[in-house]
Amino acid sequence: MEHFFDPQSVVVIGASNTPLNLGSTICNMLKDYLHYNGNVYAVNSKGEAVNGYPGYSSVLELPQAPDLAIIIVAARHVPGIIQDCARKGIRSIVIESAGFSEGGEIGETMQREIDQVARQNGIRLLGPNCLGTLSTRDKFCCFYGVNPSLVEMNQIFESPGNISYIIQSGGVAVLAMESLYYDVVGVNKVVSIGNKCDVDEADLIEYFQNDETEVIGIYLENIADGRKLMQAARKSRKPVLVYKVGKTREGALAAMSHTAGMANNDRIFDAACRQSGIIRLQSIDELHSLPKMFTEMPLLAGKRVAAFTNSGAFGGISADLLVQAGLQMVRLTPQTQEKLKKVGQVFNIKNPVDIGPAPPQTYLDIFEILLSADEVDGLLPLLSVWQPFVIDCLLELMKICKRYEKPAAIYTPNAIAKSIAIRAKHRIPIFETTEQAVRALAVSQTYCASLLKRNFAGGRPPYGAGVKTDHRSTGEAMR
Amino acid sequence: MEHFFDPQSVVVIGASNTPLNLGSTICNMLKDYLHYNGNVYAVNSKGEAVNGYPGYSSVLELPQAPDLAIIIVAARHVPGIIQDCARKGIRSIVIESAGFSEGGEIGETMQREIDQVARQNGIRLLGPNCLGTLSTRDKFCCFYGVNPSLVEMNQIFESPGNISYIIQSGGVAVLAMESLYYDVVGVNKVVSIGNKCDVDEADLIEYFQNDETEVIGIYLENIADGRKLMQAARKSRKPVLVYKVGKTREGALAAMSHTAGMANNDRIFDAACRQSGIIRLQSIDELHSLPKMFTEMPLLAGKRVAAFTNSGAFGGISADLLVQAGLQMVRLTPQTQEKLKKVGQVFNIKNPVDIGPAPPQTYLDIFEILLSADEVDGLLPLLSVWQPFVIDCLLELMKICKRYEKPAAIYTPNAIAKSIAIRAKHRIPIFETTEQAVRALAVSQTYCASLLKRNFAGGRPPYGAGVKTDHRSTGEAMR
Numbered sequence: 012m013e014h015f016f017d018p019q020s021v022v023v024i025g026a027s028n029t030p031l032n033l034g035s036t037i038c039n040m041l042k043d044y045l046h047y048n049g050n051v052y053a054v055n056s057k058g059e060a061v062n063g064y065p066g067y068s069s070v071l072e073l074p075q076a077p078d079l080a081i082i083i084v085a086a087r088h089v090p091g092i093i094q095d096c097a098r099k100g101i102r103s104i105v106i107e108s109a110g111f112s113e114g115g116e117i118g119e120t121m122q123r124e125i126d127q128v129a130r131q132n133g134i135r136l137l138g139p140n141c142l143g144t145l146s147t148r149d150k151f152c153c154f155y156g157v158n159p160s161l162v163e164m165n166q167i168f169e170s171p172g173n174i175s176y177i178i179q180s181g182g183v184a185v186l187a188m189e190s191l192y193y194d195v196v197g198v199n200k201v202v203s204i205g206n207k208c209d210v211d212e213a214d215l216i217e218y219f220q221n222d223e224t225e226v227i228g229i230y231l232e233n234i235a236d237g238r239k240l241m242q243a244a245r246k247s248r249k250p251v252l253v254y255k256v257g258k259t260r261e262g263a264l265a266a267m268s269h270t271a272g273m274a275n276n277d278r279i280f281d282a283a284c285r286q287s288g289i290i291r292l293q294s295i296d297e298l299h300s301l302p303k304m305f306t307e308m309p310l311l312a313g314k315r316v317a318a319f320t321n322s323g324a325f326g327g328i329s330a331d332l333l334v335q336a337g338l339q340m341v342r343l344t345p346q347t348q349e350k351l352k353k354v355g356q357v358f359n360i361k362n363p364v365d366i367g368p369a370p371p372q373t374y375l376d377i378f379e380i381l382l383s384a385d386e387v388d389g390l391l392p393l394l395s396v397w398q399p400f401v402i403d404c405l406l407e408l409m410k411i412c413k414r415y416e417k418p419a420a421i422y423t424p425n426a427i428a429k430s431i432a433i434r435a436k437h438r439i440p441i442f443e444t445t446e447q448a449v450r451a452l453a454v455s456q457t458y459c460a461s462l463l464k465r466n467f468a469g470g471r472p473p474y475g476a477g478v479k480t481d482h483r484s485t486g487e488a489m490r
Numbered sequence: 491m492e493h494f495f496d497p498q499s500v501v502v503i504g505a506s507n508t509p510l511n512l513g514s515t516i517c518n519m520l521k522d523y524l525h526y527n528g529n530v531y532a533v534n535s536k537g538e539a540v541n542g543y544p545g546y547s548s549v550l551e552l553p554q555a556p557d558l559a560i561i562i563v564a565a566r567h568v569p570g571i572i573q574d575c576a577r578k579g580i581r582s583i584v585i586e587s588a589g590f591s592e593g594g595e596i597g598e599t600m601q602r603e604i605d606q607v608a609r610q611n612g613i614r615l616l617g618p619n620c621l622g623t624l625s626t627r628d629k630f631c632c633f634y635g636v637n638p639s640l641v642e643m644n645q646i647f648e649s650p651g652n653i654s655y656i657i658q659s660g661g662v663a664v665l666a667m668e669s670l671y672y673d674v675v676g677v678n679k680v681v682s683i684g685n686k687c688d689v690d691e692a693d694l695i696e697y698f699q700n701d702e703t704e705v706i707g708i709y710l711e712n713i714a715d716g717r718k719l720m721q722a723a724r725k726s727r728k729p730v731l732v733y734k735v736g737k738t739r740e741g742a743l744a745a746m747s748h749t750a751g752m753a754n755n756d757r758i759f760d761a762a763c764r765q766s767g768i769i770r771l772q773s774i775d776e777l778h779s780l781p782k783m784f785t786e787m788p789l790l791a792g793k794r795v796a797a798f799t800n801s802g803a804f805g806g807i808s809a810d811l812l813v814q815a816g817l818q819m820v821r822l823t824p825q826t827q828e829k830l831k832k833v834g835q836v837f838n839i840k841n842p843v844d845i846g847p848a849p850p851q852t853y854l855d856i857f858e859i860l861l862s863a864d865e866v867d868g869l870l871p872l873l874s875v876w877q878p879f880v881i882d883c884l885l886e887l888m889k890i891c892k893r894y895e896k897p898a899a900i901y902t903p904n905a906i907a908k909s910i911a912i913r914a915k916h917r918i919p920i921f922e923t924t925e926q927a928v929r930a931l932a933v934s935q936t937y938c939a940s941l942l943k944r945n946f947a948g949g950r951p952p953y954g955a956g957v958k959t960d961h962r963s964t965g966e967a968m969r
Contacts, residue, residue: 182874190905232806328735340740426672427775444775
């Protein structure tokens with residue numbers, strides 16, 4: 012599987028100098044943006060070189076059997092090319108071309124031919140109808156059509172992170188990566204699986220157990236082998252977050268036209284998630300908004316949450332949301348309330364704790380009192396940044412969370428653009444809405460409970476496991 | 491009521507030069523940031539001037555009876571001050587001080603005293619426990635504690651808009667205003683009603699019928715007079731959007747500690763909204779995210795929506811969301827599908843219409859075909875901005891929507907920070923998530939249906955009414 016993410020040599024079959032050729036965009040990215048070190052070959056009908064990479068008119072002519080073949084030609088040529096690859100001894104192939112099982116009967120017949128050749132020759136196939144793979148640490152990417160003007164793409168490679176994505180759609184992969192650029196966590200690997208005729212989400216969950224991945228995010232349009240997925244998820248020691256399209260008949264039909272999936276029964280999938288510890292996502296945005304709760308904060312070991320706000324209304328709003336999410340507004344003990352009273356400036360010493368204009372020390376005292384209280388499992392700080400010192404308090408909060416091994420899902424009730432800017436600049440895991448923060452607490456608790464149920468308590472501590480001082484430096488140190 | 495938003499003279503009772511005095515922040519804002527033209531007086535125990543505004547030790551000593559008195563002193567002094575105001579002949583008073591019915595028995599007794607004096611003297615009271623009023627066109631604001639470093643505050647006044655807010659919490663008001671700064675629509679007036687002992691949301695809905703307001707956004711922690719609210723909403727010719735906290739017992743309790751409301755039955759409120767045409771909001775963020783659907787787009791006159799995407803996956807996601815929101819994925823007629831086929835580059839000519847890499851004209855042709863089709867009531871464009879020309883296409887789309895009097899709820903599947911930046915720069919009403927865009931279509935259709943049910947069809951056209959070329963210039967022209 013390693014060859015899909017870190018090949019030492021690749022051939023791009025279908026790369027040429029024809030205008031608008033998609034294969035050439037892969038060559039350009041490898042050469043000009045990633046400065047890829049391995050050998051790259053181009054295969055096209057004229058046998059012409061592409062951006063300085065030597066060209067051949069057939070895979071059979073290559074001077075070596077590359078680690079990875081990337082195919083991006085019209086679908087009807089693919090079966091023949093796969094046969095050539097097999098003869099040449101290539102064992103890992105990405106088929107990016109569309110027009111197979113999502114495109115009707117002829118496509119399906121070709122698909123069967125391809126599968127047979129692959130099976131007989133021990134070839135692993137990714138796709139077809141996919142965007143390929145990306146690995147930030149290996150500085151490798153075989154996505155086609157990536158616009159060089161996307162500055163974010165470069166920056167994603169510069170700060171590798173610990174989220175890996177398995178995505179059955181190129182567009183969703185790009186959205187998630189672009190979003191993470193404005194967030195505190197970064198990408199480890201991304202793989203677009205398309206019609207997944209061979210390599211599927213279960214194979215990749217297994218593969219991501221043994222690399223720098225800390226959280227696995229998955230977007231699915233269909234599930235071909237539910238049992239295999241459940242088994243892989245059940246064994247996973249890393250959170251598996253899945254968004255599946257097709258809750259309604261209309262959604263399932265639309266997905267079918269896109270990646271050829273069969274409509275799956277949505278309720279059965281729901282039950283399967285609960286049984287196997289999969290965290291089922293409620294929106295596409297949760298693919299990039301929730302992982303930071305796992306990489307930057309300890310897990311929520313119980314359901315009792317204290318809310319703390321400098322903006323009264325958000326106490327009431329969050330109480331509603333916490334209860335609706337299956338969590339509890341903790342009843343603070345008289346001792347805790349007494350301590351809060353002594354702090355001063357506190358309007359409400361019961362949960363939600365509500366303060367008026369107050370100096371930084373008041374914030375820090377309240378963090379300490381709430382997180383050290385036995386009855387509190389986690390914190391929901393809803394703190395408007397009206398003065399810059401609130402940012403410093405939040406940085407301090409991250410340390411206090413680590414000390415008590417209890418999480419805080421931070422929301423700053425400011426304009427979302429402002430909150431995102433603060434998050435990016437100060438590396439504070441700020442959620443974008445109250446709903447998102449509450450949801451992060453809920454999934455953290457669900458995941459923690461599923462670890463215990465799946466008997467991972469011994470292998471991985473039920474909470475505290477996710478804490479890293481700095482995922483970027485840690486990630487780099489692991490190389 | 492006009493005196494609350496556009497007074498020609500005001501007295502700030504409680505403004506002094508004591509450090510951290512809140513009343514002085516009101517004087518500073520009026521003088522230094524708003525360059526308020528009317529007379530301002532300060533009343534404090536020393537009778538000292540504040541920031542150049544003359545000071546007196548009692549309201550009774552003022553050289554005139556100001557249009558508006560703003561009281562921001564400890565609660566225990568308020569009843570006496572109200573008596574003085576009554577004697578002086580002041581008829582509009584904002585009580586910003588806290589510590590009344592939300593603060594226990596003594597507070598409640600004071601509240602009753604105040605109410606009696608006000609009633610006997612024909613005084614209108616706003617608050618207590620509130621932030622006051624703001625009017626962008628009148629360049630007036632009596633919010634206390636506003637941080638001069640909030641650059642956004644100034645900019646809100648520079649581009650008056652057409653949304654007016656009635657908010658039972660200062661924090662929510664600030665969040666909404668700050669968010670609109672990054673959006674395409676602007677603020678007309680904001681009023682924080684606090685414990686609403688006299689002026690309440692119903693009075694203000696009525697008042698906002700006769701000014702530049704186009705959409706009314708309301709945040710409530712309790713409802714004191716449900717019948718009055720329903721009556722005002724039923725008569726409103728402008729959309730009334732309400733977020734009410736307290737869906738759960740815990741939320742209601744938290745709200746009580748904040749503004750002294752009684753827990754209201756949530757289901758009864760839900761039914762009341764449906765009957766009176768109130769659009770009930772599902773999150774605080776909808777207070778600032780949804781109004782642009784009313785000010786920038788025609789109303790959705792039916793439920794049949796066409797989705798159009800350049801990012802395949804979003805077709806399936808939006809189909810799920812549309813159906814869940816009670817809308818329909820329109821079945822395009824064979825004629826419409828034939829037209830789409832002729833455009834070329836279209837992967838899927840059924841709804842959701844899905845295109846690959848294509849030039850601008852393809853986008854424009856598809857907008858035209860879909861919006862001109864009789865079977866289509868509105869559009870859900872889910873168009874990633876990977877190349878800048880997509881922005882130009884969206885600007886063109888706004889014109890096509892106006893021509894066909896059908897709305898489009900635009901979502902750009904890019905990082906939210908990027909989408910917000912495009913929205914602010916190009917003045918395109920882009921929603922921040924797919925969910926938000928679908929929700930905007932749903933509320934537009936609900937509102938359109940409620941207008942017809944309430945027999946407003948004659949007075950206000952059922953759709954097309956919301957369209958403005960540029961609300962800002964229009965707003966200015968109305969002055």
